[in-house]
Amino acid sequence: MTATTRIGVTGATGRMGREVIAAVADRDDCEVAFAVNREPDGETVDGIAVDPASEFGSLLAAHEPQAVIDFTGPESATEYVRACADAKVAFVTGTTGFDDDQLAALEDAAGEIPVLRAPNFARGVQALVNVIGDAVKSLPGYDVELVETHHNAKRDAPSGTANRLLSEIEANGEFSGRAHGREGEAPREAGEIGVHALRAGDITGEHEILLAGNHEEVRLTHRAEDRGVFAAGAVDAAAWIAGQKAGSYDFADVIDE
Numbered sequence: 001m002t003a004t005t006r007i008g009v010t011g012a013t014g015r016m017g018r019e020v021i022a023a024v025a026d027r028d029d030c031e032v033a034f035a036v037n038r039e040p041d042g043e044t045v046d047g048i049a050v051d052p053a054s055e056f057g058s059l060l061a062a063h064e065p066q067a068v069i070d071f072t073g074p075e076s077a078t079e080y081v082r083a084c085a086d087a088k089v090a091f092v093t094g095t096t097g098f099d100d101d102q103l104a105a106l107e108d109a110a111g112e113i114p115v116l117r118a119p120n121f122a123r124g125v126q127a128l129v130n131v132i133g134d135a136v137k138s139l140p141g142y143d144v145e146l147v148e149t150h151h152n153a154k155r156d157a158p159s160g161t162a163n164r165l166l167s168e169i170e171a172n173g174e175f176s177g178r179a180h181g182r183e184g185e186a187p188r189e190a191g192e193i194g195v196h197a198l199r200a201g202d203i204t205g206e207h208e209i210l211l212a213g214n215h216e217e218v219r220l221t222h223r224a225e226d227r228g229v230f231a232a233g234a235v236d237a238a239a240w241i242a243g244q245k246a247g248s249y250d251f252a253d254v255i256d257e
């Protein structure tokens with residue numbers, strides 16, 4: 001008999017929180033231990049009662065989940081990870097837009113519990129992260145432009161995924177800096193990476209990297225067609241992290257195992 005991973009869900013009434021609860025229900029080896037949101041109004045999601053975030057600490061103590069899955073905002077994720085560290089519960093976050101202090105808080109917690117942070121839980125994006133460095137290395141001197149497109153309620157720009165891809169690109173080529181959007185009269189500077197964030201409608205999430213030079217172009221595109229893809233990856237991560245020791249992990253650790 002496989003052990004059941006009991007999962008606490010934050011941001012439960014948000015776009016991703018709802019998907020996470022549905023993804024947990026799709027699996028035989030996981031269950032929702034509890035769900036919270038900032039100020040729920042007696043809501044339920046898929047029959048699960050959503051409690052106020054102010055009760056998070058006492059819910060951890062009462063339900064003893066093996067992991068928490070968080071898709072909220074950087075400030076609240078930082079508060080949740082501290083409470084998880086105090087309760088010795090593993091923490092998986094897909095939240096993006098962390099500043100350096102918030103990233104340091106996640107690192108601190110990772111000294112006490114397993115913490116997995118991934119800006120994108122789609123397996124296709126992980127594949128893109130794996131190959132983009134080689135593509136850039138193979139095409140030195142080519143112009144690189146990144147375009148990410150998301151729904152009109154997304155707060156952070158560029159997306160967390162874009163930042164992750166940009167780190168890989170920068171680590172594998174000679175670039176002078178990032179140019180965010182463009183206007184005015186100057187031509188493109190050699191060595192800059194163009195970065196463009198589009199926000200429109202309910203687009204789930206698209207990332208495209210264009211490499212152009214030598215009278216040719218290469219376009220590497222990932223398009224998420226459904227948020228369920230991200231949620232399924234996050235639940236895979238929670239099931240995996242429950243057995244890990246304290247430390248910082250990313251989605252590649254889950255996929256590579």
Ligand SMILES: NC(=O)C1=CN([C@@H]2O[C@H](COP(=O)(O)OP(=O)(O)OC[C@H]3O[C@@H](n4cnc5c(N)ncnc54)[C@H](OP(=O)(O)O)[C@@H]3O)[C@@H](O)[C@H]2O)C=CC1
Nearest residue numbers: 011013014015016038071072076094095096119120121230
């Ligand atoms: N890693 C990945 O694969 C993916 C990552 N994301 C990231 O996940 C995050 C959430 O995205 P999404 O679900 O679309 O956003 P939503 O705004 O739809 O949901 C966020 C939820 O978190 C709650 N929340 C926000 N701030 C707080 C707080 N301070 N305390 C308690 N609860 C809070 C919100 O509550 P309220 O309703 O009260 O505002 C809301 O229910 C974003 O950072 C996004 O970039 C998104 C998709 C995939």
Ligand SMILES: O=C(O)C1=N[C@H](C(=O)O)C[C@H](O)C1
Nearest residue numbers: 096119120154159160161205
């Ligand atoms: O906010 C979103 O919706 C998404 N956010 C993540 C990001 O910032 O990269 C992942 C995905 O693209 C959807």
